Amino acid sequence: MNNLTILVIDDEPNLVRSLQFSLNDQTIDLQAAYSGTEGIQRFNTLTPDVVLLDLGLPDMSGLDVLTQLKSISDTPVIMISAHGDTRTAVKAVREGALDYITKPFDIDELELLIRRCGEQQRLSKELHFLRSQQIHTQRIVGNSHQTETLRHMIEQVGDSTAKTILISGPSGTGKALIARSLHDVRFSNAPFIEINCAALPEQLIEAELFGAERGAYTGAVQKRDGLISLADNGTLFLDEIGEMPMAIQAKLLTFLENRVYRSIGGGKEHKANVVVIAATNKNLKTAVDAGDFRADLYYRLNVVPIVAPSLSDRVEDISLLIRFFGEAFAKQEGCKPPIWSEEIIAQLQTYSWPGNIRELKNLVERIIILYPGQTALPKHLPNEYRKNAISTTVDNLDYSSVVEHKERELILSALRKNGGRKGLAAEQLGISRHALKRRIQRLNIDF
Template identity: 50%
Template sequence: MSSSPLVLIIDDERNLVRSLELALKGAGIETRGAYDGASGLRLAGEIRPDAVLLDLRLPDASGLEVLETLRKSFPGCPVIMISAHGDTRAAVQCVKAGASDYLTKPFDLDELVHLIGTTIERGRLDDEIAYRRSIGASESVIVGEHPAIARLRELVARVAASNARTVLLLGASGTGKGVIARALHQASGRVDGPFVEVNCASLPEQLLEAELFGAEKGAYTGAGQRRAGLIALAHHGTLFLDEIGELAPALQAKLLAFLESHNYRPLGSTREASADVRVIAATNRDLSREVSDGRFRADLYYRLNVVPIEIAALKDRGADLFLLTAHFAERFAREEGCAPIRIGSAARALFAAHGWPGNVRELRNLIERLTILHPGVEIGAQHLPPEFARPVDAAAPVELPGRLAAAERDLVLEALARTRGRKGLAAQTLGISRHALKRRLKRLRLV
């Protein structure tokens, strides 16, 4: 968890509250205690906890009444009910009323700490899903009209609707593999489940193993508590493994075993667990060459490569460059609360000539920076970073055909951008027929 979570404990047994506070503090979880329903509800309004531990029987109210009030006032806050009585009927009532779990006293403190950590993490994943939906899942929108992107969009729809348990995304760094992974999740039957992602190059081997598969308390140095892995958290959802080519050999074997059986064993555990997860892996490496060179397991490669999806580089997507530019300009203008930037003709020519080695990520970062620094401004050559400057050599011969072709390309791209890729309108803007525009697009290699 990225920040210390805060748990509210509502129980009239003061010694139990103190014991729980000490146990949770040792696990890096902050706590506040209340000894009756009224003070618990008042405290909940003041501190906005990440989770609540609530006793079923309180001196001034029933736990069910307090639970119902908490669910109405703080619908996103998970509530774990605790009781000294193993009453199955009461447990069912609590779950129906919205409790996330029900525990009977006495309970194992380590198990409780693990349950709270997992509950809070699942709550945060649910919040992330709700946030994605509230903004129209803009991070999963596939923008572009180039034939390669049209084919990609169709393939994503087919794969998302399938029962494929593994998908492999291939493309250079910055081409949008994360966007495609989210699009696959959003369009699938798993959309109500969590979307969990991890960069396989971001952690050392042992920590990554614990991150993926979970770990028992004391499984490695620094493992002060039992923790759920990302595979467990992605149950009924999607696990996105970015930079899969960086995975260490031992982890490659363990991942393969999970993909084959859907079972896994947390670090330090003697018991197996299972999870229903779609795994989307992504890489900018040539995995077939990695297999030939002995750096990546052939059996894992074949298991992942059941449904490969290749993503084109930005430089090969023609007029999509300016469609994406407009998309990002509008998006960041909304986020900053300002008018969108406009790309002037000089900057547009430099955009068209730029190689975009960082692909869509480079373009997105540039548009965000320009929006922050020059809100609502028409962007000229002077606003662009140095790598966009094209030095002119006065002694160099003038290559008129090349210059004319570049100018024609810029005009066509600008017309397509202004009409959002609608070729009929773009042709009218240029004063030519639709068939003439198609011939130019083909000659200029924009399709």
């Protein structure tokens, strides 16, 4: 999960402190505003991923704040309502809020809701960007034999009536992108709902998938629609399916066999017309033999198998991938992309790429930030990507440490020159404020 910036707009300092304590997580940055006016101002400067908005504010109605926020951005807004004010909260949902939660609320349920909102927002942004760049399987960048074979397979399976598809391959090979490509080939306007089976505890994943009735379990203060329901007539993508608990595997198998399910605490059966795409970096057959995965579920999922090739098996694509990611990150950072020398491309084609495309993407982002508009040479690579990496040092320091030190110094210098104002510092560095914030967090800069 990427880092989430949460803006809480609530006039109760105790509630804010409680949230900051309870959501104390390196992946969540919680900021606060104590009035509607301050909340709108902070929203414009923070560009948060999710907003928690109280209905009762001292200077204006939470509904008025919601209207102004939705006119600025489609950022998910979760309303906080007092007990007995459910009718107003429902009205807020009708006017654009994504969901609401009633005081006093269960912190685990709130965190799950926040992460779901943040993940949906991230996926929405990524999908919008990818659609603006390329359509359908053209988003699978490369011209190697392995890539062309993968594209052809996606087109064939996407045009079929297959209801269950299993994508396997090492971490970082783009299994989620393959799943979205399969979805886009089949559907022009339908939901694509994703869940990471490894990211949720067992007691929550069932409610997340199948939904839950009010009072079905401790903390279930309201009815919750499951992801299967949200994916009706579209695609449900189950990432890291190999991490799904055995008890939930049995319930998923039942759904796959007849496309019928019950929510937790509900007695009524519901039908859902859903294409289920599962992905795993594990060998599920080995997991079946070890007793860690149900054999019947494996065979039910493995109706149409697709293998995502490792980057080391498609090194001919590295040059195109570097330029694709380079242009995308340069646009994101507001700078010129580097000029990729033949030497650096040749060097990267000899690397083993244990992290696959994800690793390459992260490396390109790093070079964009440190050397925008320059000619990228092998000397600009971190130590592990260079020949004779074990013996290569710079003044007895690991090259990656030198680069990190230089990055830290550049950021600190910009902050000092601009009196700690991050917006001006980001402008001086030629990157976005959000990008600067990410660097500050990653480097643990306290300014």
